[in-house]
Amino acid sequence: MRVRNKKWSLEYFLEVRKEVLSTWPTGDSPLLDLDTAVETLRAVPEHKNFALKLLKADKEKRTYIQPRAGVATLQGHIELLKHLEQAGADFLPSTIDSYTRHNRYLEAQEGIEISEKEQRSFLNGFPAVNHGVEGCMEVLKAVNVPLQARHGTPDARLLSEIIHAAGWTSNEGGGISYNIPYAKNISLADSIYYWQYCDRLVGYYEDHGIHINREPFGPLTGTLVPPSIAITVGIIESILAATQGVKHISVGYGQCGNVVQDVAAIQMLKELTEYYLYTFGHKNMHITTVFHQWMGGFPKDEAEALGLISMASTVASLSKATKMITKTPVESIGVPTKEMNATGIKASKFVVNLLKDQAFPDSQKLNLEKEMIRKEVTCLMDKVIDLGLGDVAIGAIKAFEYGVIDIPFAPSKQTMGLVLPARDNEGCIRILEFGHLGMSEEVKNFHKDKLKERALKEDRALDFQMTVDDVYAVSEGSLIGRKA
Numbered sequence: 001m002r003v004r005n006k007k008w009s010l011e012y013f014l015e016v017r018k019e020v021l022s023t024w025p026t027g028d029s030p031l032l033d034l035d036t037a038v039e040t041l042r043a044v045p046e047h048k049n050f051a052l053k054l055l056k057a058d059k060e061k062r063t064y065i066q067p068r069a070g071v072a073t074l075q076g077h078i079e080l081l082k083h084l085e086q087a088g089a090d091f092l093p094s095t096i097d098s099y100t101r102h103n104r105y106l107e108a109q110e111g112i113e114i115s116e117k118e119q120r121s122f123l124n125g126f127p128a129v130n131h132g133v134e135g136c137m138e139v140l141k142a143v144n145v146p147l148q149a150r151h152g153t154p155d156a157r158l159l160s161e162i163i164h165a166a167g168w169t170s171n172e173g174g175g176i177s178y179n180i181p182y183a184k185n186i187s188l189a190d191s192i193y194y195w196q197y198c199d200r201l202v203g204y205y206e207d208h209g210i211h212i213n214r215e216p217f218g219p220l221t222g223t224l225v226p227p228s229i230a231i232t233v234g235i236i237e238s239i240l241a242a243t244q245g246v247k248h249i250s251v252g253y254g255q256c257g258n259v260v261q262d263v264a265a266i267q268m269l270k271e272l273t274e275y276y277l278y279t280f281g282h283k284n285m286h287i288t289t290v291f292h293q294w295m296g297g298f299p300k301d302e303a304e305a306l307g308l309i310s311m312a313s314t315v316a317s318l319s320k321a322t323k324m325i326t327k328t329p330v331e332s333i334g335v336p337t338k339e340m341n342a343t344g345i346k347a348s349k350f351v352v353n354l355l356k357d358q359a360f361p362d363s364q365k366l367n368l369e370k371e372m373i374r375k376e377v378t379c380l381m382d383k384v385i386d387l388g389l390g391d392v393a394i395g396a397i398k399a400f401e402y403g404v405i406d407i408p409f410a411p412s413k414q415t416m417g418l419v420l421p422a423r424d425n426e427g428c429i430r431i432l433e434f435g436h437l438g439m440s441e442e443v444k445n446f447h448k449d450k451l452k453e454r455a456l457k458e459d460r461a462l463d464f465q466m467t468v469d470d471v472y473a474v475s476e477g478s479l480i481g482r483k484a
């Protein structure tokens with residue numbers, strides 16, 4: 001598949017759409033007629049439009065809360081979401097099940113049937129394609145806050161069609177962020193193409209006055225991902241989305257743990273995304289930020305998990321991230337009950353409310369981290385632009401092929417996996433092994449010096465064991481996996 005960072009013509013989009021809607025019977029609904037879908041979306045009240053509520057949050061300079069949540073049956077899912085709205089969620093998800101994420105709608109159907117029979121969820125999420133537009137409409141009608149599909153789907157074309165036609169005004173994902181961390185061997189050309197379709201659909205709705213939010217998946221593998229790599233992927237996906245007509249984008253970031261570095265990352269995420277969108281000719285974009293509470297291994301103990309959730313909430317709020325994605329005290333176990341999910345929301349909301357009038361102060365350290373992120377993102381984006389001769393779709397595909405962009409601990413064969421992160425003496429994520437990552441010598445020396453400081457302090461070698469120790473550290477109660 002040859003992809004270009006070029007806006008799809010309406011004719012081409014409508015041609016491909018016929019094939020997309022034929023891939024499962026629920027794609028055959030009259031509610032998927034585009035004029036009908038536009039009217040459905042136009043009828044969504046402002047307080048239930050994701051993009052508009054995010055603009056409100058951004059103006060208030062405070063952090064809104066959103067959990068992840070999804071179960072198999074329609075009634076079970078509605079009951080779950082109403083409970084979480086009661087608990088204080090400002091936005092609601094529908095976390096989509098793994099079968100649907102891999103377009104295995106037959107197994108998703110079987111999962112629904114057994115869940116109905118046994119009265120408990122046999123799926124790890126909400127199978128929106130099988131429930132169809134009508135089912136997704138019922139979910140939206142049952143709640144009073146905006147709804148978003150959260151998943152990990154390389155080919156989310158039918159899923160996106162169905163949730164938007166039901167009035168859901170946000171969709172998470174992207175051609176890189178929903179491929180590399182979620183699939184074994186799907187080509188980036190394919191997944192970027194599929195997500196150009198999803199974004200072109202949003203562009204169609206924007207052309208008809210409907211505002212829909214798109215959210216690249218910031219955390220990627222959620223395992224010690226260097227902030228500049230995560231931010232660069234978010235910028236590339238934002239440019240690709242804007243090309244197709246998307247106007248409202250929330251760029252995400254997974255908490256790394258050192259407070260100064262995390263605040264720097266959130267601030268640079270917005271600044272650099274806006275900068276690159278502007279240089280690529282996309283003016284009047286609405287960019288907001290999303291802070292994901294710790295995405296790595298969680299402590300088993302529920303009280304300790306709640307401590308981690310509260311600490312993450314502190315950092316998110318002080319960073320002024322527009323939205324924060326919450327975790328639950330049973331993160332280390334699995335899909336939470338509605339009660340456990342509500343606990344995570346309430347603890348998070350309590351902290352964010354306490355801190356809403358405060359912001360993280362400027363400091364030399366903060367500015368150093370911001371400048372390092374700027375330098376690193378600039379290195380990577382320069383490479384992507386060069387490799388693609390100005391086309392970031394082509395440039396991104398080549399950058400991954402050559403390892404110039406590389407994401408640690410990814411299941412996908414489409415990334416080289418040579419980059420090794422480790423924490424420095426203050427817990428900032430640095431890069432131990434660069435592989436072919438497109439960073440300057442200055443950046444490499446900075447990271448090496450920072451890691452040497454820690455190695456010296458712990459009297460240990462600068463090696464892979466640091467990475468391993470840091471992967472497990474948080475779940476064992478410390479940020480840095482210090483040598484015993």
Ligand SMILES: CC[C@H]1O[C@@H](n2cnc3c(N)ncnc32)[C@H](O)[C@@H]1O
Pocket residue numbers: 068069070071095124125126327328331335336
């Ligand atoms: C991105 C991965 C994260 O999504 C969360 N998650 C996945 N499926 C569900 C689910 N069905 N309900 C609640 N949380 C969920 C869980 O915290 C996991 O670590």
